[in-house]
Amino acid sequence: MRMARIGVLSDQQATGRRHRYGINVFETYIGEVLAHAGLPFQWINRAEDIQVYDPDVLIIALAEEDPETEEAIWAYSEQGGTVISYGGLNRLATRLGCYELRELPVGYTHPDQLGAFGDVALRHLGAKPWDIGAASAAYGAQSFGTLCKDTPDGTEAGAVRLQFNVGQGRIDRWSVNIPKTIVMFQQGTGPVIHDGVPARDGTGSVDEGILKADDACGMDWELDRLHTETGAPYFAYPYADIWRERLIAHLLQIVTGKGMTVPLIGYWPDGVPCVATISHDSDHNIDESAETTLEVLKECGIHSTWCMIEPGYSPSVYERVLREGHELAFHYNALDVQNGRWGGDEFGRQFEWLKQATGLHAVTSNKNHYTRYEGWGELFEWCEQNGIQADQTRGPSKKGNIGFIFGTCHPYFPIAWFDQHNRLYDVLEISFLTQDLDHISLADSSVVIPFLEQTAKAEGAAHFLFHQIHIHQQPAVTDALRKVVDEAVKRGFRFWTSEQINQWERARREIRIDGIDEQGEIRASGTIGVNDIIVYLPSPDKEAGPDMVERFGVPCRKVVLNRSASNQPV
Structure with missing residues (x-):
């Protein structure tokens, strides 16, 4: 069976023009989406190179809006190629018998087919729908799904996706700018320069005068939260991950519909359906709280990530943390009321303190104290400059905005602002879901099972934060940690550190x-x-067999490469 060639057109001239005028090109984030799924693809920098690479499927990230590019894409489709666009190709609207409608900055979609998350009304952060005209019949125009304005039950504003037959090929156009939507969920709706909008019910007072990651959030307090049986509110759905699922499922359906395959790499090793991770922030730096936490972790049989803030613990605590298999990480303090400061030089100074205090030459992870955050990507730059490969800062700071506040439970590489040409930072973001459950002033542990169940559906990483001081002082918090471990183990989660x-x-x-x-x-x-690597090979045929599984709604043959001795089939 032939492997399909996937090309992604990202016209460098068009990109440069947008950057000169201060416009972000988040559409190129499609590369990160495909790379995270392990899907092989080839960047195409100019429309005239489409014929040179001759892909089986051509994804349009960004194309010049000129007659020459239009003709190149049209000719490619006429000759049997399949084109996919996410909110673009507007020059082709009239040619395909359609009318451009007004852009929708936010809304919800109802899918035409169900994935792992069922019929969830899926929030988007940018759509440009088309209206099908009578002339579209000449291209066998078909519409899929429903786009609604503002709310899940709002006015219908077009189809989620349109499909056109062009010559021997076809053009599939999504109304939603999916890559941009994923970015704006994961990294916020813009740079953090002022406080966010608080929740009306008083559970999310993000307007307290401290700039934080959750001040620029793409979620809606009323529309995107559910409540547990105890009344605890939480952001219920990893929208960015669901959009990834929809995007990849559509791509695989096209590939297998052509009688081809394209490999995917499993998110986790064989035998690890999904991952849970526990991190701690040392904050008050009381040695006794560290000793208590170490005993609880030993009882639970897990390893965790310890984010250390200046002035830190005694050296003997660090020695024990490392000896017992835990990770020592950084906890950058930019909180002004604690004499912290937001700045690359201060980040570097505190990081040097950590290395001297712990004796470590390299540290993998960071999490900012109080999720303190400003701007767009400065934090990731500072991590790069100091050799920190992973960050955990993006998480909730309030009782009422816990859950999938940034739309994801997957580790991802964030994208820079236009002034850095929308490059990807070499820092893996591992966002967290909640902190210190059953704390006297925070959320209760009724959210544990919903968080684990949704993370399992997304095959992600469920990240819970517990401060050592609260484990030491509040037995209810300790019991909540035990509950997280028990419920996760029941569901097959494996506990890894941020470093792992x-x-x-x-x-x-x-x-x-x-x-x-x-x-x-x-x-x-x-x-x-690298052991126990899962490779999925989508199949055009619905063949049966012990190695056949369903992946993104498509039958796939599952192959395990470099199977370890401890993971041999029985």
Whole structure:
């Protein structure tokens, strides 16, 4: 079976023009979405190179809006290629018998087919729908799903996706700018320069005068929260992850519909359906609280990530933390009321303190104290400059905005602002869901099961934060930690540290599927030292067999590369 060639057109001239005028090109984040799924693809920098690469599927990230580019895309489709666009190709609207409608900055979509999350009304952060005209019949125009304005039950504003037959090929156009929507959920609706809007019910007072990650949030307090049986509110759905699922499912359906396959790399090793991680912030730096926490972790049989804030614990505590298999990480303090300061020089000074205090030459992870945050990507720059490979800052600071506040439970590489040409930062973000459950002034542990169940559906990483001081002083918080561990283990989660997540994610992204021979054997590179790698091969046929599984709604053959001795089939 032939591997499909996937090309992504990102016209460099068009990108440069937008950057000169201060416009972000978040559409290129499609590359991160495909890379995280392990899908091989080729960047195409100019429309005239489409014929040179000759992909089986052409994804339009950004194209010049000129007659030459329009003709190149049209000719490609006429000759049998399939084009996918996410809110673009507006020059083709009239040619396809459609009318451009007003852009919708926010709204909800009702999908035409169900995925792992069922019929969830899926929030978007940018759509440009088309209206089908009578002339579209000449291209066999079909519409899929429903786009609603503002709210899940708002006025219908067009289809989620349109499909057109052009010559021997076809053009599929999503109304939603999916890559941009994913970015704006994960990284916020813009730079953090002022307080966010608080919740009307008093559970989310983000307007307290401290700039934080959750001050620029793409969620809606009323529309995107559910409540547990105890009345605890939480952001219920990882919208960015669901959009990823929809995007990849559609791509796989196109590929298999052409009688081809394209490999995906499993999110986690074989035998690890999803991951849970516990982190701690040392804050008050009381040695006794660290000792208590270490005993609780030993009882639970897990390892965790310890984010250290100046002035830190006694040296003997660090020695024990490391000896017992936990990770020591950084806890940058930019909180003004504690004499902290937002700045790269101060970040570097505090980080040097950490290395001297712990004796470590390298530290993998950081989490900002109180989720303190400003701007867009400065924090990631500082992490890069200091050799920190992973960050955990993006999480809730209030009782009422816990859950999937940034739309994801997957580790991801964030994108820079236009002034840095929308590059990807070399820092893996591992956002957290909540902190200190059953604390006297925070959320209760009724959210544990919903968080784990939604994370399992997304095959993500469920990150819970527990401060050592609260584990030491509040037995209810300790019991909540035990509950997290018990419920996660019941559901097959494996507990990893932030460092382990970072190592795995970076290693799996180095894997390349070079080909599949006539016997179905996979040729791969970049697998040395990486065990239990899952490769999924979508199949055009609904064949049965012990190695066949469903992935993104498509039957796939599951292959495990470098199976470890402890993971041999029984």
